Amino acid sequence: MATSRRKFLRAAALVGATAAAAPLPAVAGAQPGSAAPGGPGADTTFTPADKLGFGTARSASPVWFTLQGGRLSEVYHPDLSTPASRETQWIVTDGQSFVERVSDVAHRTELPDPRVPAYRQTATGTGWTLSTRYVTDPERASVLLEVEFHATRPLHVFVLHDPALGGEGTADSAFPLGGALVATDSVTASAVLAAGGFAESTVGYAGVNDGWTELSANRGRLAHHYATAGPGNVVQLGRLRLDGRARTRELVALGFGAAPDEAVRAARTSLSRGFPAVSAAYAAGWRRYLAGLPAAPKEADARLHSVSVLALACSEDKRNPGAFIASPSMPWAFGFDRAVAPEYGSYHLVWPRDLYQIATGLLAAGDRAAAERALDYLLRIQQPDGHWAQNTTVTGEPFWTSVQLDETAAPMLLAWLLGRYDGPTLDKLARGGDFLLSFSKDGHHSPWTEQERWEEQNGYSPSTIASVIAGLVCLADLLERAGRDATRYLSAADEWAAAVDGWTVTHTGPYSPRPYYTRLTKDGNPDAGTTYNLGNNNPGEVDQRAVVDAGFLELVRLGIKRADDVIVRNxxxxxxxxxxxxxxxGRHWHRYSSDGYGEQADGGPWDVNRPDLQRTYGRLWPIFAGERGEYELLQGQRAAAAGRLADMAKCAGPTGLLPEQVWDTNSPYPRVRPGTPTASATPLAWTHAQYLRLAWSVHKGRPVEYPEVVARRYLR
Incomplete structure (x- = not known):
């Protein structure tokens, strides 16, 4: 939204007061107090998705931060579906010979205490070292950055802040207010404030005259000092009163609020509290939370167990309890290509499938209250016809709208695990059951689904059918406990359990003379040789008998097939x-044959529908090691399952965050070790949830989410 002319006039009037607090030096060509020309600037793009840090206070403070590439990457406010900034980072220069961003020099990110999502980043450049610690203020919407800077000679340090308010950042306006660099889109606002004030500052348009563009073009000096800019993609820059010699420490705050003065007040108040007090309160909140949960089982990596619990807990929205997002990231084209993502996002949305994974992971780790909140949230966002949307914002607004039947079954499975059969809960679950029984589209009927669990194809999917069968049986059990009739749900589940092999097992496939499950069939005829396009830049069409995945293991995990079933083993x-x-x-698996959801051959980001893009390659997913481990437990192979748990742990990044994908043996980078994270979504909440669930399953000797009521019906 555009900022009014009145706000700009007010900003211009405030420039003098701001300059008094942080005087601008006399620089040739400077235009202090003027408005930056050249708007609206380049389109907003978001930083890569391979985060090394993700944190928020355990309190209700509605702000979250991420770290990537040696810098502060996206900050989310006022909710977890809405980025409020793209990046905040440091620029170091001598004003003569070099200009360096921390993201461009050697850097590392560390997690000093795995019980607290508070991080330290260290960057080393030309004669300087800069270390930053990050926390959020538990009492307000602000992020604190404590900077320690050492240099062999006096240097200049700038803070570069790229706001992206409202999740877009293309209609922000910037101006000084009370010594702070403020941005607003007329709905929300941000403020950058340094405890020692700014020695000089400017604002400009991304790619036109933003601070980095100015400094890099002028050997570390600002040719202009613009006070206001916008609406557009604005970028703010302020020079700290650090030189690395006489002054080596500074405290910077990013404050957020509904209005500029509220954002400034949040930043100023956090600065006045100081980093020691704020960081102590931040750490205490998380340590209290973990102290209320069981210690990690001996079979797990204790550090990764703590990181996983914290990663999931941080993924819950503060204003919408139970709304856990998939990942605080926008991988590949989802962060830069408007053709793919007209509204940037997707991963910082809520999927019922991922929410089920998260809830069961936290339930396994002892946080039953979180699982209850997740179910309550699902019940609140059920669609009028009874199904659950493909995904939603944290407020419950549907984002993508394809129907995935396993996501409508997920709340039934979660409710059964929680033993929830009160009247209001059952009424909503029964509406979901009715939807599963009646769904039809394009001449097909349940359990044919518009999309399977990878959200790319319609048809008869073993994993989807398994979820639907188990969901209906669990729903029926809850209904019967409440004295309600469940006959039609059980009848449908029995019919589909008897038919699933006929829909999805091929006897004529190219990979074995023995029958095996396909990824899916388009027509319910697995021996027909029907072809379809895999998507994700795969050329041509493939025979459905030649596309396999491990989704059939859901039939075992959910109690419909035995672990030693001959077709399962084949x-x-x-x-x-x-x-x-x-x-x-360790051994890891792709999603399915010829998966294209991943980087290009040269390591470039995944994208689609571009004439210059030939092929992309999905890599290995650590979650499948977890799924295989759960299967092995049902085989009685506890040691093998413990090995899968260790394999998952080996996929973690340096701070313990687990990715969506890891490199296979066809990595485009010679120095990249297979089995290490790609630039996919990190942290992926599903991966952390799978790790927790397998850890506790190995400890107990059996999958902790195994629905015994289903197994009693089909395996007796």
Whole structure:
């Protein structure tokens, strides 16, 4: 939204007061107090998705931060579906010979205490070292950055802040207010404030005259000092009163609020509290939370267990309890290509499927209250016809709208695990059950689904059908406990359990003379040789019999098939031969044959529908090691399952965050070790949830989410 002319006039009037607090030096060509020309600037793009830090206070403070590439990357406010900034980072220069951003020099990110999501980043450049610690203020919407800077000679340090208010950042306006660099889109606002004030500052348009563009073009000096800019993609810059010699420490705050003065007040108040007090309160909140949960089981990596619990807990929105997002990131084209993502996002949305994974992971780790909140949230956002939307913002507004039947079954499975069969809960779950029984589209009927769990194809999917069968049986059990009739749900579940092999098992496929499960069939005829395009830049069409995944293991995990079922065992041999890779981090699996959801051959980001893009390659997903471990537990192979748990741990990044994907043996980078994180969504909440669930499953000797009521019906 545009900022009014009145706000700009007010900003201009405030420039003098701001300059008095932080005087601008006399620089040739400077235009203090003027408005930056050249708007609206380049389109907003977001930083890569491979985060090394993700944190927020355990309190209700509605602000979250991420770290990537040696800098502060996206900050979210006022909720977890809404980025409020793209990046905040430091620029170091001598004003003569070099200008360096921390993201461009050697840097590392560390997690000093795995019980607290507070991080330290250290960057080393030309004769200087800069270290930053990050926390959020538990009492207000602000992020504190404590900077320590040392140099071999006096240097200049600038803070570069790229606001992206409202999740877009293309209609922000910037101006000084009370010594702070303020941005607003007329709905929300941000403020950058340094405890020692700014020695000089400017604001400009991204890619036109923003601070980095100015400094890099002028050997570390600002040719202009603009006071206001916008609406557009504005970028703010302020020079700290650091030189690395006489003055080596500074405290910077990013404050947020509904209005500029509120954002400034949040930043100023956090600065006045000081970093020691704020960081102590921040740490205490998380340590209290973990102290209320069981200690990590001996079979788990204790550090990764804590990081996983914290990653999931941080993924919950503060204003919408139970709304846990998939990842605080925008991988690949989702962060820069408007054709793919007209509204940037997707991963910082809520998927019922991922929410089920998160809830069961936290339930396994002892946080039952979080799982209850997740179910309550799902019940609140159920659609009028009874199904659950493909995904929603944290406020419950549907974002993508394809129907995935497993996501409508997920609340039933979660409710059964929680033993929830009160009247209001059952009424909503029954509406979901009715939807599962009646769904039809394009001449097909349940359990045919418009999209399976990878959200790319319609058809008869073993994993979707398994979820639907188990969901209906769990729903029926809850209804019967409440004295309600469940006959039609059980009848449908029985019918589909008897038919699933006929829909999805091929006897004529190319990978084995023995029958095996396909990823899915388009027509329910697995021996027909029907073809379809895989998408994700795959050329041509493939025979459905030649596309396999390990989704059939859901039939075992959910109690519909035995672990020693002959077709299951045949299928395991096929997927191990076709889509698994042995890495230094253990054996891991692709989603399915010829998956294209991942980087390009040269390591460039995934994108689609571009004439210059030939092929992209989905890599290995650590979650499948967890799924295989749960299967092995049902086989009685506890040691093997413990090995899968260790393999998942080896996939973690340096701060313990687990990714969506890890490199296979066809990495485009010679120095990248297979089994290490790609630039996919990190942290992926599903991966952390799977790790927690497998850890506790190995400890107890059996999958902790195994629905015994389903197994009693089909495996007796």
């Amino acid at each position: 299928s395991l041999a096929v997927v191990d031969a076709q889509i698994s890779t042995l890495t230094p981090s």
